Amino acid sequence: MNLLGWSYRYVGPPDLRALVRPDAEGRSILSASDFDDWVSGLERVELAELFTFVIDSAGVLRLAPRRSEHVVCAGGGPVLGAGEMSFREESGQWVVGEVSNQSTGYCPDISSWRAVVEALDAAGFEHPPGFTHEVVFRRCPACDQLNIVREEDFVCVFCNGELPREWNVDGAGR
Incomplete structure (x- = not known):
């Protein structure tokens, strides 16, 4: 853990990691x-x-077009947060409209909001008070499959095993 929160390693498919190229990461904002x-x-x-x-990992916001992979946007490195974000103009200024932690490549916990808000504040963007759409990721201890928890139902969709209440996608990444 650093001052901005936990660090998340890429946990997605290896074929997507293979798309990472030097100087192809997202635009630093x-x-x-x-x-x-x-x-x-x-x-x-x-x-x-x-x-x-x-x-x-330096706490800087990086952006890429929506259909870009998070791991490519990050240049293959660890992140403090990841997801999707929209912007809109208000009174001649850009503000963040929506923001989520939806990234199945990094599966960040909802506590990653702290790093997101720090980066947005540092760049001078007004933003919502929290994620407008929170995604709860858990790894099943029984079958090792990645799950998205819906409606507080902490049950694995693959094997019906019980999912932990605490984030556990990549314990080594924290």
């Missing part, structure tokens, strides 16, 4: 003007979609 410069080249349709995001 240190300020609203960085975002404005980046989106000036995007189509309006692309702006209306969610973006793939990660908070890198």
Whole structure:
């Protein structure tokens, strides 16, 4: 654990990790003007979609088009947070509209919000008070399958085993 929270290693399919290339990671966004410069080249349709995001190990927000893989956006490294994010213009400024921790490559805990909010605050973005869509990830101790917990039902969809209440996707990554 560092000052911004836990670090998450990539736990997704190896074939997606193989897509990582030098200098192909997501765009580092240190300020609203960085975002404005980046989106000036995007189509309006692309702006209306969610973006793939990660908070890198230095606490910096990185963005990529939605259909990008989180591991590519992160350059293959560990992250402090990951998910999807949307932006909208309000009174001539970009603000975060929606933000989730939906990343099946890193499976961050909902506590990763702390790192997300730190990065957004540092870049000067107004944002919601928490994830607008929280995803609860758990690994089944019985069959080792990754699960998304819905409606507080902590039961493995693969083997009906009981899922832990605490995040356990990659214990070595914390």
